[in-house]
Amino acid sequence: MKRPPSLQFNDRAVILSPAGKIDGYVVQDAAAILDHWELCPEISQHALCEVGRFSGSIAQRLSDLQKAFDDPKVKLILCSRGGFGAVHLLEKLNFSGIKKNPKWVVGYSDITLLHAALLRCGVASLHGPMAQHFSDEGAEDIAVRYTKSVLSGQSLEYQIPVGESGFLNRKGKSRGKLFGGNLSIFCSLLGTKYMRIPRGGILFIEDIGEPPYRVDRMIYQLKLAGIFRKISGLIVGQFTDYSEDHQMYYSLKESIREAVSEYDFPLCFNFPVGHVKLNFPMIVGESAILKVEENFISFKQ
Numbered sequence: 001m002k003r004p005p006s007l008q009f010n011d012r013a014v015i016l017s018p019a020g021k022i023d024g025y026v027v028q029d030a031a032a033i034l035d036h037w038e039l040c041p042e043i044s045q046h047a048l049c050e051v052g053r054f055s056g057s058i059a060q061r062l063s064d065l066q067k068a069f070d071d072p073k074v075k076l077i078l079c080s081r082g083g084f085g086a087v088h089l090l091e092k093l094n095f096s097g098i099k100k101n102p103k104w105v106v107g108y109s110d111i112t113l114l115h116a117a118l119l120r121c122g123v124a125s126l127h128g129p130m131a132q133h134f135s136d137e138g139a140e141d142i143a144v145r146y147t148k149s150v151l152s153g154q155s156l157e158y159q160i161p162v163g164e165s166g167f168l169n170r171k172g173k174s175r176g177k178l179f180g181g182n183l184s185i186f187c188s189l190l191g192t193k194y195m196r197i198p199r200g201g202i203l204f205i206e207d208i209g210e211p212p213y214r215v216d217r218m219i220y221q222l223k224l225a226g227i228f229r230k231i232s233g234l235i236v237g238q239f240t241d242y243s244e245d246h247q248m249y250y251s252l253k254e255s256i257r258e259a260v261s262e263y264d265f266p267l268c269f270n271f272p273v274g275h276v277k278l279n280f281p282m283i284v285g286e287s288a289i290l291k292v293e294e295n296f297i298s299f300k301q
Helices: 022-034 058-070 096-100 109-121 129-138 142-151 183-188 212-224 252-259
Strands: 013-015 041-045 075-080 103-108 125-127 157-161 172-182 202-208 233-240 282-284 287-292 296-300
Touching: 013 022, 013 287, 022 041, 022 075, 022 129, 022 142, 058 075, 058 096, 075 129, 096 109, 103 109, 103 142, 109 172, 109 183, 109 282, 125 142, 129 142, 172 183, 172 233, 183 202, 183 212, 202 252, 212 252, 233 252
Parallel strands: 013 041, 013 075, 075 103, 103 125, 172 202, 202 233
Antiparallel strands: 125 282, 157 296, 172 287, 287 296
16 A cells, blocks of 8 residues: 655645535635645635536546646645545546555545545545534644644554443454445445455444434445455444434444354444544554454554
8 A cells, every 4th residue: 555645834735526515615714724734725626616416517526636636746635525426436537646646635425435446546545524524623623633643644543432332342453454434335336346345454434314224234235245254343433313213123333233243353333433523534545453442442553
């Protein structure tokens, strides 16, 4: 894997919108924070366009992303938001430029598609807060500060207290290449050339607005695809904006635990990643160490 170089003062940073449309003030707020970091922020040509639910046509969104991929002077690509639409760009993108000159691509949710494609190309990327989060939470937000630290070259280390779902955790320690992201987006790539499963890797998942029966179906899709036989650890992040289905056998989290009960890899729940304020950055494609203990979860990269 190629890890993009750490950001330096006056590096160029592009904010673009490969998926959903975004309000202009959100992008301006994020640009102001990047400027405060002493970077040189730019807003891509079509970042604020609007075509239906999308931030421009496929051609416009593709043009912005391809230009940023190909420009060796661009060191950071910050996605404005997720939503839907990055899938339209995948087979049209040329990754030769970013493979030759790796740069940080930052985002989550629908941007899981880009993380998967970059993993396949051998380029590490950052699953983390986007422009919307920067604007909503500000420069002093802990997830934003962690993002700055990682992009600046500092090591990543979290020690998370075990919460109320700790009884579902499975203790243990593992080391492997980190991959995953939004569960529904990740599952949509199964069977495509953009899906790469690192053997012995650590999988992380999160999602928003998915009913428990659909989450259960996707977990079993991963199981039937043989994913759980190949990994060394599973991180379950935040599942939000759903209601428990009392006609299911178990709660959403208990259903995940039950589906992977036959495996012995370490497993943790309620990790601070997902569509939440505590959306801690994680480096997709880079080796990670996961340690699940009685009272805390340790994660290092």
